[in-house]
Amino acid sequence: MKTVPENNSLLTPLLRWLTGDATRHDERALDASAQSDPFLADAIEGYRTAPEADHVADVTRLKARLRKRAEQERGAGFYLMRIAAVGAVLVVAWVVVQQFVFSDKTAVADAAQMEQMPTEAAPATSSDSAQFAIAEQEMPETAAAPTAPIAQQKTLNKGTDAAPPQANVPSPTVAPANDEANKQADYAVADQAAAPQNEAVAAEKEARQSRQAAAASAKEEAAKADPKNAKGKDKPDFLSKKKSSAPAKPAPAAPSGRTITGRVTDDSGNPLIGASVQATGSDIGAITNVDGSYSLTLSTGTETLVFSYTGYVQLQIGLGKSDRLNVQLANNDMELSEVVVTAYGQSDDEEEEPVVSPRPVDGFKQFRQYVADNLRHPEANKQPRPRQVVRVRFTIEDDGSLSNLLPKGNAPQAYKDEAVRLLREGPRWKSTAGTTASYRFVFE
Amino acid sequence: MLKFLRKNITEKTDEELLQLYQQGGDLEVLGTLYERYVELVYGVCLKFFKEKTKAEDGVMAVFETLVEKVRTQEIRQFRPWLHVVAKNHCLMQLRKKNHTISFDEMTAATQAEVVQSAGVLHPVDDFEEDGQQLALKKCIETLPAQQKHCVQQFYYEDKSYKEIADTTGDALGLVRSNIQNGRRNLRICMEKSGTMVNGDW
Numbered sequence: 098m099k100t101v102p103e104n105n106s107l108l109t110p111l112l113r114w115l116t117g118d119a120t121r122h123d124e125r126a127l128d129a130s131a132q133s134d135p136f137l138a139d140a141i142e143g144y145r146t147a148p149e150a151d152h153v154a155d156v157t158r159l160k161a162r163l164r165k166r167a168e169q170e171r172g173a174g175f176y177l178m179r180i181a182a183v184g185a186v187l188v189v190a191w192v193v194v195q196q197f198v199f200s201d202k203t204a205v206a207d208a209a210q211m212e213q214m215p216t217e218a219a220p221a222t223s224s225d226s227a228q229f230a231i232a233e234q235e236m237p238e239t240a241a242a243p244t245a246p247i248a249q250q251k252t253l254n255k256g257t258d259a260a261p262p263q264a265n266v267p268s269p270t271v272a273p274a275n276d277e278a279n280k281q282a283d284y285a286v287a288d289q290a291a292a293p294q295n296e297a298v299a300a301e302k303e304a305r306q307s308r309q310a311a312a313a314s315a316k317e318e319a320a321k322a323d324p325k326n327a328k329g330k331d332k333p334d335f336l337s338k339k340k341s342s343a344p345a346k347p348a349p350a351a352p353s354g355r356t357i358t359g360r361v362t363d364d365s366g367n368p369l370i371g372a373s374v375q376a377t378g379s380d381i382g383a384i385t386n387v388d389g390s391y392s393l394t395l396s397t398g399t400e401t402l403v404f405s406y407t408g409y410v411q412l413q414i415g416l417g418k419s420d421r422l423n424v425q426l427a428n429n430d431m432e433l434s435e436v437v438v439t440a441y442g443q444s445d446d447e448e449e450e451p452v453v454s455p456r457p458v459d460g461f462k463q464f465r466q467y468v469a470d471n472l473r474h475p476e477a478n479k480q481p482r483p484r485q486v487v488r489v490r491f492t493i494e495d496d497g498s499l500s501n502l503l504p505k506g507n508a509p510q511a512y513k514d515e516a517v518r519l520l521r522e523g524p525r526w527k528s529t530a531g532t533t534a535s536y537r538f539v540f541e
Numbered sequence: 542m543l544k545f546l547r548k549n550i551t552e553k554t555d556e557e558l559l560q561l562y563q564q565g566g567d568l569e570v571l572g573t574l575y576e577r578y579v580e581l582v583y584g585v586c587l588k589f590f591k592e593k594t595k596a597e598d599g600v601m602a603v604f605e606t607l608v609e610k611v612r613t614q615e616i617r618q619f620r621p622w623l624h625v626v627a628k629n630h631c632l633m634q635l636r637k638k639n640h641t642i643s644f645d646e647m648t649a650a651t652q653a654e655v656v657q658s659a660g661v662l663h664p665v666d667d668f669e670e671d672g673q674q675l676a677l678k679k680c681i682e683t684l685p686a687q688q689k690h691c692v693q694q695f696y697y698e699d700k701s702y703k704e705i706a707d708t709t710g711d712a713l714g715l716v717r718s719n720i721q722n723g724r725r726n727l728r729i730c731m732e733k734s735g736t737m738v739n740g741d742w
Contacts, residue, residue, distance in 0.1 A: 111580055117703035117713040121696050136624035140584025146591050148721045149714035152583075159597050160579055163604060167572030377713070378703050407594055413712070488715075505715075507685055507722055 111137065115144070115152045116380050153380060154373040154405050161371060161384040354395040359422040361389045361404055362451060369426060372406040377413070404454075410461075412454040423451035427461065455493055455528030467523055474540055475511035482541060485509070487516040490535040497525030505535075512540055555619040562611060571611060574619070575604055582627045589631035603630050673731075680730035688723035695720050 110127040113119045119127070131138035144152055361372045368389025375382040376399040383391045393402070402422065405411040409426040416422070457464040476483055485508035492501040499520055504513035516538040528534065550573050553561070558574040561567070575582075579600060586599035603626060616622045681689055690709070694700045700708075706716045 108577070108580060111584075114702075115580065117706060117717070118701050120699050120701045122699070123701075136581050136585070136620060139588050139624070139628065140581040143584035143586065143588030143596070145721060146587055147593065148718035149712075150593060151712075151714055155593060155597065156580055156583055159583060159600055160576055162597075162601060163572055163576060163579065166601065166604065167568045169568075378707065407597070505687065507688070507726075 111140065112380075114141075115156070117378065151375065151403060151405060151411070154375045154382065154403060157375065157382045158371060158373045158384060158405075158407075165371075354397045354399065355420055356392060356394045357402065357416065357420050357422055358390065358392040359424060360451070361385045361391065361406070361424050361426065363409070363426060364428055366425070369406050369409070372404060372409075372426070375403045375405070377401040377403055410454045410456065412452070414452060425451040425453040427454045427456035453528060455526055455534040457524045457526050458497065459524055464524060468519055468538070471519060471522075472538075472540070473515060475509070475515055485512045485540040486537060487512050487540070488535050488537045489513075489516050489520055490533065491520060492533055493526045493528050497527055499526060508540070512538075515540075559611065559616060559619055566612070568608065571607060572604075575607060575623075578620070578623055582623070585624070585627045586631055589628075589635060599627075599631060599634065602634075603627050606630060676731060676734045677727070680727050680734065683730060684723050684726055688719045688726065691716055691719040692723040692727070 110119070110123055110130065113123050114127055127137075127141065131141055361369045361374070363369055368385070368387070370385060370387055370389060372385045372389070372391075373382060374385065374391045374393055376393065376395050378401075379396055379399060381393065381395060381399070383393045385391045399416070401413055401415050403411065403413045404424050404426060406426055409428055412424060412426055414422065414424065457467075474482055486506050487508045488505045490501075490503045490505060491499045494500055502517045502520055504516055506513070519538070520536065526534070550558070550561075550570065555574060555577070558570055562570040562574070582603055583596055583600050586596035586603075587593070590596045590599060606626065607623075610626065681692060684692060691705055694705045694708070695702070702713055702716050702720070706713045709716065711719075
């Protein structure tokens with residue numbers, strides 16, 4: 098998560114509460130400040146409606162989504178400003194040149210030539226220099242940012258589709274300059290995921306850019322000023338990359354520890370973009386990029402990673418020896434947050450095979466249907482029917498049967514018995530993600 | 542010039558960012574500003590929608606309304622202003638969704654909630670008299686095992702949520718839920734035992 102700006106230190110107690118660092122003193126202080134801060138009071142109340150949720154992961158994912166959104170429309174306005182700025186520079190340069198030329202022709206002949214050359218040569222060489230610039234930058238980036246704008250746009254949309262159709266949410270507004278927007282999104286995601294250990298690379302790149310910018314500035318500027326060129330393919334590339342490296346910069350320095358990399362996919366092996374990977378007990382997290390990859394440098398002592406994605410089973414996996422952890426999340430295709438499956442597994446030393454989250458053999462949709470058809474509400478006669486929640490933790494045996502069913506929650510025993518019965522008599526499960534899972538039943 | 546701006550963007554105050562956005566219209570500036578309040582806005586949306594995905598969409602939708610509103614409205618202080626905008630957005634959504642609930646009813650409902658949650662019981666801290674402490678101890682004994690454990694660890698051992706989760710091996714959320722439910726049960730138990738001072742929490 099990003100560091101909190103100082104003028105927002107009011108938020109710190111809430112953040113501590115969300116990450117679980119809060120003790121009773123913190124919580125008391127939080128409640129006390131909520132008394133005089135209605136915004137905070139509302140927020141806490143909201144979080145308390147879902148104490149079980151992993152709020153940190155949700156907020157992290159949300160921030161990534163927001164950044165993507167904010168970058169999308171940078172296009173038009175930004176380029177205008179950029180072009181204006183470049184224009185101003187050119188005017189100044191021209192005035193300077195004029196001065197040299199007219200004030201003392203002979204003495205500064207050489208200087209004038211040097212000054213003038215770039216400006217004059219600009220139209221001819223601009224594309225060359227642009228390409229050169231790209232080539233330089235592409236190098237460190239290629240690994241992290243695969244470019245498949247169209248495919249990515251598609252998958253992005255798919256990602257948002259997973260959320261219920263909420264009228265007000267604008268589907269990713271595609272800026273007039275389609276290609277550019279896509280690219281920017283590309284890099285934003287890639288940067289997000291790779292932020293921690295790409296820092297050095299980013300810094301280096303930045304340095305190189307400024308050096309290069311200084312060297313080729315006159316040529317560059319001339320090229321940018323030319324509207325035709327600025328809209329051309331190469332230019333936006335250069336601009337957007339330079340910019341997308343900026344958001345990654347303020348991220349806190351990565352703590353020393355192992356770096357885990359991997360890929361998050363859905364049932365059919367498609368990448369899940371923007372899935373959250375969170376180290377438990379810390380605010381270290383990452384978001385998967387366009388091909389579902391993530392990279393996460395952990396602080397020492399982290400043992401478990403939590404993978405989550407809206408509409409998919411949340412998977413909690415203990416780290417083994419391998420630093421490579423591929424994960425396959427089962428689609429939970431739920432609009433309501435009534436079904437929460439949390440699996441506890443162990444990463445294997447045999448890398449590339451993804452860890453697959455547990456699921457009923459026929460999938461969750463079928464399973465829910467089974468539950469709906471077979472559930473007997475223990476207090477069906479009461480008006481209104483009491484709402485009770487039972488979470489059952491269980492072990493999946495090799496043959497897919499369930500054992501060690503352990504109901505949790507505050508519901509009366511009858512509810513717990515019913516939940517256990519449903520699981521026990523229900524379909525078999527499958528999983529390669531270790532053996533323990535839990536399923537949440539809601540009686541209404 | 543722009544690079545310079547960007548570097549300092551995270552250090553600027555809300556009001557400076559507001560001004561910057563009003564002048565330049567750079568969404569990244571607005572995004573930076575809004576990001577500072579994502580935790581709060583998300584919480585507010587959770588309160589009203591009571592559902593993760595809807596709340597997340599709410600946060601995004603509020604951002605969209607900001608894009609326009611910030612440009613056209615005069616805002617003296619961003620934080621309280623944003624609170625109102627977020628709340629209004631949620632209420633409007635709920636009203637749109639559910640035509641049967643009138644606006645008045647809804648505000649009444651949310652007010653009731655606010656009153657109910659105005660104070661959160663903090664055992665140990667909130668009961669100082671011996672008699673109360675004794676009753677409290679008794680009530681804690683009646684809690685389901687998990688809640689009891691979590692409440693004791695949290696309130697008597699001064700453990701953080703995370704520390705408790707680490708010792709029990711449960712998810713953080715479960716610990717949070719146990720403590721929250723434990724508190725609620727304690728409150729009910731204390732009310733029954735008649736030891737509460739005047740229902741002042």
